[in-house]
Amino acid sequence: MTAEEWTAVRLSLLIATTATLFSLPLGIAIAWLLARGRFWGKSLLDTLVHLPLILPPVVTGYLLLLSFGRRGPIGGFLAEEFGIVFSFRWTGAALACAIMGFPLMVRAIRLSIEAVDQRLEAAAGTLGANPLWVFATVTLPLCLPGIIAGAILAFAKSMGEFGATITFVSNIPGETQTLPSLIYTLTQVPGGDAAAMRLTLVSIAISMLALLGSELLAKRIATRRQTA
Numbered sequence: 592m593t594a595e596e597w598t599a600v601r602l603s604l605l606i607a608t609t610a611t612l613f614s615l616p617l618g619i620a621i622a623w624l625l626a627r628g629r630f631w632g633k634s635l636l637d638t639l640v641h642l643p644l645i646l647p648p649v650v651t652g653y654l655l656l657l658s659f660g661r662r663g664p665i666g667g668f669l670a671e672e673f674g675i676v677f678s679f680r681w682t683g684a685a686l687a688c689a690i691m692g693f694p695l696m697v698r699a700i701r702l703s704i705e706a707v708d709q710r711l712e713a714a715a716g717t718l719g720a721n722p723l724w725v726f727a728t729v730t731l732p733l734c735l736p737g738i739i740a741g742a743i744l745a746f747a748k749s750m751g752e753f754g755a756t757i758t759f760v761s762n763i764p765g766e767t768q769t770l771p772s773l774i775y776t777l778t779q780v781p782g783g784d785a786a787a788m789r790l791t792l793v794s795i796a797i798s799m800l801a802l803l804g805s806e807l808l809a810k811r812i813a814t815r816r817q818t819a
Contacts, residue, residue, distance in 0.1 A: 596790060598765055599773040604797070606681060606769060607749035610689035611696075611742050618693060618741060622700035623726070641694045648691065648754025655687055655759040683760040684767050688752045692745030699744055703737020704730060743805035747798045770794050 592600075624630075625637055643651050659666035659677040669675040677683035707730055715725045731738075753771035760767040762776065774790050777783035 609685040614689040618696040626704040652755035652758025687755040688749035692748035696741035696745040699741035703734035
């Protein structure tokens with residue numbers, strides 16, 4: 592592999608990992624609200640969370656550019672007050688990937704929380720534990736496989752994200768050029784098919800390893816529960 596290809600692989604892993612780690616706490620909180628919450632606007636929140644799944648990725652990227660660009664209301668404020676810039680930076684690619692993978696993460700975690708027996712939570716509450724402690728010591732450990740699955744799905748989605756990313760942060764080598772955008776670039780130049788196929792196989796291998804690792808970890812957690 593060439594230096595350019597290695598750079599794209601490393602950048603893709605960095606962006607996908609950053610997007611997953613930073614969105615995971617919010618994903619757990621939103622999943623818990625949707626699974627356990629009873630409040631006005633719950634259906635609207637559910638719709639907003641899953642909207643990136645049905646919107647064209649280019650539309651999501653364009654909305655991010657309007658909002659988080661240097662002239663956007665959020666992006667302009669962050670740039671002027673804190674010096675944080677998302678547009679045409681790898682951090683912007685991480686933001687776009689986090690938003691695109693967020694619905695998959697929330698859905699997996701929500702289903703896992705809904706599968707937890709609420710009688711166990713109620714029993715912990717009757718023993719004097721506050722709701723936050725019940726969540727941390729009962730709900731969270733029981734839904735850990737779902738959290739892992741959601742994180743892996745978001746990671747895999749981030750590794751393959753193209754439309755929103757290229758619209759928001761463009762295709763800048765060494766800064767925002769991820770595996771999908773480099774593969775796209777190579778398919779547009781003469782003689783680039785071999786390199787494109789090579790990177791395609793690398794992308795498939797990374798995704799399969801992530802899914803396999805998730806499955807093995809979930810089985811290990813299940814085995815520990817049975818032997819505990």
